[in-house]
Amino acid sequence: xxxxxxxRLPGKVLRKRKLKRRGLSIGVKRxxxxxxxxxxxxxxxxxxxxxTGVAFVALAVLIIGSGGYYWPRPTVGERAMEDxxxxxxxxxxxxxxxxxxxxxxxxxxxxxxxxxETRLTADLDxxxxxxxxxxxxxxxxxxxxxxxxxxxxxxxxxxxxxxxQLVAIPNxxxxxxxxxxxxxxxxxxxxxxxxxxxxxxxxxVEVRSGDEVRAALRESIxxxxxxxxxxETRWLPGVLRVIAYHFTSDLTPQYRxxxxxALKKLRLFARRSVLxxxxxxRQGTKIxxxxxxxxxxxxxxxxxMRKVLTEKRSAKARLLSVVGAAMVISAVAVGSAAFLARxxxxxxxxxSRLILIxxxxxxxxxxxxxxxxxxxxxxxxxxxxAVPFGSFVLSMxxxxxxAAFVTIPMAxxxxxxxxxxxxxxxxxxxxxxxxxxxxxxxxxxxDFIKTGAAVGFVNGLTIAAIGALTNKExxxxxxxxxxxxxxAMGSILLAAVFLPAFEWMFKIPTNVTLVELTDxxxxxxxxxxxxxxxxxxxxxxxxxLAESAAEAVGANPLLARVGSHFHDIGKLKKPLYFSENExxxxxxxxxxxxxMSNLIILSHTKDGVDxxxxxxxxxxxxxxxxxxxxxxxxxxxxxxxxxxxxGDSAVDEKExxxxxxxxxxxxxxxxxxxxSVEAASRSLEKPTTAKIRAAVRNIIxxxxxxxxxxxxxxxxxxxxxxxxxxxxILLNTLHHRVKYPEEGKEDKGETSERPVxxxxxxxxxxxx
Numbered sequence: 001x002x003x004x005x006x007x008r009l010p011g012k013v014l015r016k017r018k019l020k021r022r023g024l025s026i027g028v029k030r031x032x033x034x035x036x037x038x039x040x041x042x043x044x045x046x047x048x049x050x051x052t053g054v055a056f057v058a059l060a061v062l063i064i065g066s067g068g069y070y071w072p073r074p075t076v077g078e079r080a081m082e083d084x085x086x087x088x089x090x091x092x093x094x095x096x097x098x099x100x101x102x103x104x105x106x107x108x109x110x111x112x113x114x115x116x117e118t119r120l121t122a123d124l125d126x127x128x129x130x131x132x133x134x135x136x137x138x139x140x141x142x143x144x145x146x147x148x149x150x151x152x153x154x155x156x157x158x159x160x161x162x163x164x165q166l167v168a169i170p171n172x173x174x175x176x177x178x179x180x181x182x183x184x185x186x187x188x189x190x191x192x193x194x195x196x197x198x199x200x201x202x203x204x205v206e207v208r209s210g211d212e213v214r215a216a217l218r219e220s221i222x223x224x225x226x227x228x229x230x231x232e233t234r235w236l237p238g239v240l241r242v243i244a245y246h247f248t249s250d251l252t253p254q255y256r257x258x259x260x261x262a263l264k265k266l267r268l269f270a271r272r273s274v275l276x277x278x279x280x281x282r283q284g285t286k287i288x289x290x291x292x293x294x295x296x297x298x299x300x301x302x303x304x305m306r307k308v309l310t311e312k313r314s315a316k317a318r319l320l321s322v323v324g325a326a327m328v329i330s331a332v333a334v335g336s337a338a339f340l341a342r343x344x345x346x347x348x349x350x351x352s353r354l355i356l357i358x359x360x361x362x363x364x365x366x367x368x369x370x371x372x373x374x375x376x377x378x379x380x381x382x383x384x385x386a387v388p389f390g391s392f393v394l395s396m397x398x399x400x401x402x403a404a405f406v407t408i409p410m411a412x413x414x415x416x417x418x419x420x421x422x423x424x425x426x427x428x429x430x431x432x433x434x435x436x437x438x439x440x441x442x443x444x445x446x447d448f449i450k451t452g453a454a455v456g457f458v459n460g461l462t463i464a465a466i467g468a469l470t471n472k473e474x475x476x477x478x479x480x481x482x483x484x485x486x487x488a489m490g491s492i493l494l495a496a497v498f499l500p501a502f503e504w505m506f507k508i509p510t511n512v513t514l515v516e517l518t519d520x521x522x523x524x525x526x527x528x529x530x531x532x533x534x535x536x537x538x539x540x541x542x543x544x545l546a547e548s549a550a551e552a553v554g555a556n557p558l559l560a561r562v563g564s565h566f567h568d569i570g571k572l573k574k575p576l577y578f579s580e581n582e583x584x585x586x587x588x589x590x591x592x593x594x595x596m597s598n599l600i601i602l603s604h605t606k607d608g609v610d611x612x613x614x615x616x617x618x619x620x621x622x623x624x625x626x627x628x629x630x631x632x633x634x635x636x637x638x639x640x641x642x643x644x645x646x647g648d649s650a651v652d653e654k655e656x657x658x659x660x661x662x663x664x665x666x667x668x669x670x671x672x673x674x675x676s677v678e679a680a681s682r683s684l685e686k687p688t689t690a691k692i693r694a695a696v697r698n699i700i701x702x703x704x705x706x707x708x709x710x711x712x713x714x715x716x717x718x719x720x721x722x723x724x725x726x727x728x729i730l731l732n733t734l735h736h737r738v739k740y741p742e743e744g745k746e747d748k749g750e751t752s753e754r755p756v757x758x759x760x761x762x763x764x765x766x767x768x
Contacts, residue, residue: 048351053333056358060329061322063366064417075382075480076294078472084288084302086281092304094279096297102274106267110194112207113256115187120247120255124180127154131166131173157246162239169236175225179240182220183247186213190262193250196270203269205262210250217244281305328416332409344402346665346713353398356506361410364390367494368414371487380483383427383463387411388455389491391432393502395439396495396510399556403439407432423466427459431488434458443515443558445496452492459488507619514558517565517621524569524615534580535571538678539564541733545674546667549725553718555666563624563671566617570608570625574600580682594641598634598656605629605658620665627668628675630708631660662711669712670722673700677726687734696726 042048130151151163158166166172195209208216221240247255281287281301288298340348347353364386371384387410395403411428438451463484467477503510509517520526528536543564550560575581577588577600589597608625638656645651663669676699684691700723703709709719 043351044349045351049354052351052354052358053337056362057326057329057333059362060365060413061325063362063369064329064413065322065325075472075476076296076299077476078294078470080288080290080292080294080298083286083290084298086283086285086287086301086305088305088308089281089283090301090304090308091278091280092301094277094297095300096295097279098274098277101277102271105270105274109196109263109267109270110192112190112192112205112259112263112266113250114190114259114262115248116255116257117184117187120183120187121180123154123255124176124183124247127151128173128176128180130154131176155243155246157242158239162235162242165235166239175236175240176243178224179221179243182217182224183244185220186216186244186248189213190259191248191250191256196266197273198266198269203265205265207262207266213248214245217241217248325416329413332412336406336409339405340402347398347402352506353508356397356502356508357394357406360390360393361406361413364410364491365414365417367491369417372417380479381487382480383424383484384487385411385414385424385428385431385459385484386487386491387414387428387432388435388459388488389495392435392439392451392455392492392495393499395436396442396499396512397502397506397508400436400440403436404433407436426466427462427484430462431455431459431484435488435492440511443511445512448492448496452489455492456485456488460485503618509559509618509620511556511558513618514562517562524572524611524617525565527572528569532571532575532578532581534582535568535575535578538580539566539568541678542567542671542674545678545726545729546671548729549670549674549722550667552721552725553666553670553714555670559620560667560670563621563628563667564674566608566612566621567625567628567671567675568604568608569611570604570606572611573604573607577601578604594637594644595655598637598641601634601637602656602658623664624668624671627661627663627665628671629658629660630662630672630703631657632672632703632706632708633657662708664711666713666718669709669714672708673703673722674726676703677730681730681734684734687730689731692730692734693727696723696730 130147133147147167148160148163151167152158152160155163169175189208190205191213192207192209195212196207198205198207200206218241221237221244225237225240227234227237246252250256287301287305288294292298337348340354347357367386367389368384371381371386374381374384387407390410391403391407394406407429411425411432414428415422415424434455435451438454441447442451460481464477464481467480472480499510499512502508503513520529525536528539543561546560546564547557549555551557571578571581577597579587582588592600605626605628609622612622612625633653634656638651638653641651641656663672677696680695680699681687681692684695700719704719714722
């Protein structure tokens, strides 16, 4: 503090006391909205910027390098674009060979049939009945012949002599009845022609081969009917075996039926019995030939080769791989930083925004990496590229141009995880550009779904075009394009979930949030409407001017409108001390000294910041409130102070300037110009085209010459566009209306004002 300021200190104290007596002092300490020193230092610190870059490179290397050695994985059904040889010897699980052997084992299971116990019982009972009647047929030769014929029909394997011998046995019916029990017992088995490997405890099916059944019959018959000592009946066991074989043999179809359920179980068991097969591939063996259709076996070989290469890589090779990846990623990061420093200086100067970009790039690459591990849907996710996620969020928060640029290095980094193929770069770039472009139209929550569908269509179309160029099958092409649509839509919907968190963390409002702030139900806007209607109308007019001008120069028109609505909320503290809110009559400033009036007028920016902080408005809007006057001079009260102090000590111009800072963004600068132009247009008496144009030109020139636009990105070309936009709107807003004749007076066709058509003609703009 200099000596001059020390001498002025008592005067400031006296002015504050006078304000307090008038009820104009603020009892509560005003919030300034200033960031903490640590945060401010971090925002602009070059050390923090370098640390952010180093951390980004390290995390990118970690994400991209995870998952081991990469080898391009072709899709089943497509045609190979080049020959693929085994870089190393390996043994892989040959699923195709295993499946072939299992099919062979299943088809090797013979037909399984089950004896028809009902049919067996019926025919055996019939045979027993015939044998019981044999004694009655002995005296009657014709009856005996019929009997023998009937028995022979039931037992065609027996000759006539054997049948006669069987019938001649006095207890033949009893013998066959015992044989029936043996045959019925055997009929409960499932029978196959040949023996097979089977475990009844696993399959639930007890199976006997034909040989096993015959052996069981033979054993049971020998046990039940021992070899007789009588030479005349020595033949009996043999005949009984023939009878038993006849009823149980697979050559007698009428007594058996196929058991399909048992056959299914046995074939399933046979398939499970075949162990997975492994095939060894020697180094240098051609795995896929160019033009050959890719099979599942080819994919399995390449996947196994990738694993072997990953395991066999030495520590030195891994270190070189990490160093190479770090060098490439560092080159991309440095190149991107140079571009931002040259064409997006405000972003490069803000470390928080650089961190936002880094986080979104890493999240997009990481999400894509996670999707690559979903091997179960490898064909569907042939292009698991989530670049639209980062591009969409960046476009919503930092603008289309920046998002379109960042999309390119993002796609390059993502493609590093996919080998040397250029397809991921193309898919990522076009999908990211589509997301960045369509993000500009998002205003409401429902727009996320529309944007997701549009980006998905572009992504799917790009993948389909790449598939057509590589001669993929139509079915594979459709599936992969569908996967691209799903990934793109999922990325946009995921971005919608994360967007509010990013807005809160980085204090950057999106169009969705700004649209919500245009609602007049916001407490500050409701107070402005009710307590300061003049200020509210002024803010609406400034919003119209600022929105149109921002659109003309490529700034954010929605932010310009919302910022205009809130830029004068500080007038709520002392509304009657501002001309637009004064009632008809005497002004409150008539009883104040110029310095006091100046203090009240200048304080409305600080009061606005205080209210904005208390209502937790976004930092961007607080900056607009703080910067919308910059360090401009309160010229009216400055001139009054000079007139009053004429001849006395000189008036310090610094005390009559707003505290600033000067506008840092294009939107803040546009609102400053719109605010001044709108206020000046009200003071024009009988405004004409020339007066309006001169007023707009002079205000913009004065702000420019005063250095108020030195810290924003507006160019002279932009200022010319803003001037033309202001002129067009004001000429159509402040035009004179035709004076209607008073009632009872003759209309001579004369008017005291120029019609709107003439004003529009003078301005060169169409009549509205």
